[in-house]
Every structure is written in C-alpha cells, then in structure tokens.
Amino acid sequence: MLPSKVELIEVGPREGFQFEGIGEPDKISTADKIRLIDALSETGLKDIQTTSFVHPKQVPQMADAEEVIAGITQKPGVAYSAIYLNDVGLKRALATGKVHITGKITLTASETFSKRNQKRDSQQDYEMQRKVAALFKENGFEVSTASIMAAFGCNYEGPVAVSRIMHLAEQLHQIAEEAGSKLKVLSFADTMGWANPEQVRRMVTAVRERWPDLRLRMHLHDTRGLGIANVYAALLEGVDSFDTAVAGLGGCPFAGHKAAAGNVCTEEVVFLCREIGIETGVDLDKLVEVSRFAQKIVGHPVPSKVINAGVQPAGLQTAAQ
C-alpha cells in the first residue's frame, strides 16, 4: 500500500516563523525569511507555504507578508502559497498578484479551539468558509482543497471521533459544490499533536471509503514524539501528500515555547521516504544544508535529528537485501 512517490508541502517559513515570532515579532528579519524561502526553492521542493495573511495586530510577526512575497525569487515550477483565514486575508493575498492561490477552505473539529483561534463558533466558521469559497469563485479559482484543523484531538475537548470528521468532510464538500467546484484534496491537521498511528489509519480508511477519489493529505505535528510514526502510518495507507517543515520548525520545546508544537521535519520525512524507497523529488543533502541555515536563523537547536547525526555516509546508502 505504500505510495511510490509523495508530494511535500513545505510549511516552515509560514508555520515556523509564526511560532518563532510569538512575543518577539521582529525576531526573524524579513530578509532572512526571504533567504530561507529562496534556499528551499533550490532543494527540489515544489510547494512552499511562504507566509500568512492574518491581521498584523493579532499576529505581528506575519505583518511583513506582502514584503516576503515581493522579495522572494520565484523559481519556475514551484508553487508559492500562503495562508488566509478569512476573506480579508484572501483579498490581501490576491492583491499581491504573486501568491499561488490554492482555493482552500478550512473547518475545525473542535469548536472550542475554533472560538479561541479563529474567534468563530462552528456555524460562523461554516459561513466564513462559504464566503471565502464564493470569493474564490468570483476571482476564477476552483475550491480544490479542504482542511480540517484539530482533526485528531484538542487540548480543550479531547480526542476527535471519526464521525465528527465525516460530518465536517461532508460540509466541506457541500461548500465546494455550492461554489461550483469539486474538492480534490482533503487535509487532516493534527494542530495540537494528538494523533497516533492507529487513529491515522482508521481515519484515512473511513474517509477513503466514503470519498475514494479524494487525495488525502496529512499536516502532522511532533508535539509528543509520534510525528514520524504517524507519517509512516499514513504512508502505509497510501497517503501521498504531507505538509512538513524544514528543521522541524513550527515550535521548539527547547526554546520554551511549550504551546508551540513543531511540525514533522521535512528532512526526516524525506529521509524516511528515501530509506523505504518512496520518491520525494527532494535533494536530501541540499535540504540538510538549508535546515542548518534555518537553525542559524532561529538561533537555537531545532528538533531535526538528521541535521545533527547527518545522513548515512555516501557510498553506503544503497539498501541491502
């Protein structure tokens, strides 16, 4: 059931620098953000989430979203996307004329988390997604991608039932249809690091049974050390699309950001895939260099183990049988 190749969406510049900047909005300079994205462009990664168009008062560390987009060198064949949680953010992204618009709508499995993070209850969140979907349509974009946040569990509400996910996935399909689109991708975000490998497999199996043509994606965090086991579990179910963050950015327990759970580390996922014979299109050696650069930018040890241990010595890498 393992896929022969996977696509990786690099979210380090967005999610990583968002968490790094909590309480220190100017910690990472715009120039460094641009340098990191440009370096990632040279590794073979084809999708890079660059920044977040959120309210600068709420997330001041992302206030330079327009500057970041304007400053990077877009490599042909690479999609430079961004995040927008509402219609205002989407309008800002559209206004740059340089953001790859993914036509993505998002619902959250935990209403408590939704109220805290997006300041909307489930009904308001649903209405907001309809509004965003309509805006995509108005601007000629397909609503092709949907995401469920806190899909596995929530620090306020506990674990998430498969039935809840099925309900949300149904709603997301309805919103897309209303906008004249058909969902192609459904992403599961383990926002607070609750997933375990068996749960990942159960959820994938249930959703795939109902929507066999939907491409499934995982956005996993390594909050409690199970990140890479969850990736492997998803691969075993044939999942072939993952959000990952270079160096494991997106929160570092060693920096005292206890609430900030790091994403699964891009180079570790690339390494896992290489070792078990799955193509990623990414040059692991180049990526390890970029990861070391990311570590330098943030100024503290990052979660990545690969960059400290190094990958296996050249010439010894061929898998024996």
Added chain:
Amino acid sequence: MLPSKVELIEVGPREGFQFEGIGEPDKISTADKIRLIDALSETGLKDIQTTSFVHPKQVPQMADAEEVIAGITQKPGVAYSAIYLNDVGLKRALATGKVHITGKITLTASETFSKRNQKRDSQQDYEMQRKVAALFKENGFEVSTASIMAAFGCNYEGPVAVSRIMHLAEQLHQIAEEAGSKLKVLSFADTMGWANPEQVRRMVTAVRERWPDLRLRMHLHDTRGLGIANVYAALLEGVDSFDTAVAGLGGCPFAGHKAAAGNVCTEEVVFLCREIGIETGVDLDKLVEVSRFAQKIVGHPVPSKVINAGVQPAGLQTAAQ
C-alpha cells in the same frame, strides 16, 4: 497483529550515562546514578539495565559499576541487569551477587564495528561468546538471550542484509545449544541508527519464519529521527519487547556528542502504547517526572518531547471512536 502488552527494558542508566560520560567520566555522580535507578524502580518498569562491567580504562565513566549495584535499593519484582562484553566483565558482575544475570550472548553484524568496539574480529567474537556461554553454564545460568549489534546497518560497512542476520542468528543458536541451553529471546540492536520501518518488518518476518518460538526484541536508536516509527513497525509485526531509555538518554545531539545516538525514549514508547491500546505496566505520569529528573542530572535538554509538551490533560485521554 499488534501485541496486547509489551515488556520494556529500561537502558537509560547504562547506555545514557555511558554516552554522557564520554570525555567527562565524573560528570554524573554515582549518587545521581543510584537516585535515578531508584526512581525508575517506582514507575512500574520491571527490567532496569543498571551499569556496564567494562574495563575502567576503556570506559572510565562506568568504573563505578560495583558501587552503583551496591547502592541501589532493589525493589521486589524488578530485575536489575547489567552489561558485560566478555568473561572478565561477567565475572565482576557475578562477584557482586546482586546483578540479575540475563545469560546473554552477542554477535555483531558488522565486522569493522566489532573490531573497533569490541577489539575482536568475527571469529574472535564468536569464540568469546562461546567462552561467555560456557561461563554462564558453569555458574548455573541458562543462555536464554542473544543479541545482534549493528543489526540494520553500520557507518563503516553500510546496510545489513537479512541473510547476514540469519547467519548470525544461526550461530547464536549453536552457541546456546553447545552450552546446553535454548535461546528464548533474540534482540536486534540498531547500534548506529540505520533501521527504517520497512527493514524492521522484513527482518522480523524472516527471523520469525525460521524460529517461530523465539521472542524478538528491538533495541532502537533515534539517530536520524526514525526511532518511534521503527517501534511502531515492530509492534505491527507483533514484537512485544523493547529496550528504551528514559528521557531518550544515550546520546544527545544538542550536547555536541554527534556520535552518540539516543535510544528511543521510554516515555514516548509508553505514550505510543497507551494511545494505541497496548499495556506496558508503566505509570506514565510518574515516568515523566523521572525523565525530568534525568534531564536535571545530565544538565542539558534531552530528546524527549513528551516531557516538554506534557501528556494530554487529564480527563481528555479516552480514545474516541
């Protein structure tokens, strides 16, 4: 295929403090070693590897092996084992009268590594294991356990073929038989962190096919971030015995010990098992406290993510369906 319960052998005090002490033999005091072992005894762990009877000139940080054994409070029902790489070490362990003797013999899949680590080539290593087995017999101990070091790959020789493992397992069975014993447990040590989940599954499948009654054990390192995925892979194949180290001791990349690859972290394995419904007999909350104490002793951040993120809030832990 998941087992309903697993046994964990805690190797933190031995492997952790061995690596911590490289170049700093007095870094961890004997008193702290004893305190950590005594604290581990209260967590529900039933097997604790306490120290290593190796030559004090070669591994000076383990020179206090006898003192450690003499100083700990042995809790009834807990086995306090130790390491001995040759007959001299075994005699020292026997002389204490307080070490739980496991009757373990060990071969190494990489001859280059064997020469560097044990100063013996494959033939010399084989002969040494015969000698050790005879000594076990002489002292009334069964040769019940065997181990293969560098079972998945070696930084000098590359990946290890399944055929090589089958050959070594055959030799280990012969040595045990010669000593009038029958092997009950075969352990695979990923000494240099080369294992990947698919390789773990292939190796387990091959060995189990040949020796269906043998209990298989994994001693996995998290050198390149795949440790917990390898644990999950082994669980999927029904493996129910693991060596683990509290806090992920056994080398910490953040301490600059690049060569020292941490063991998979006990509390993360316990956490994984709890989340997917496998019994370990370990009190996770108590273990997390002990892990924080281990972190204090070593004086630098440890690899464990569970102790930084914390386990899920009480009352929210029941797995939803």
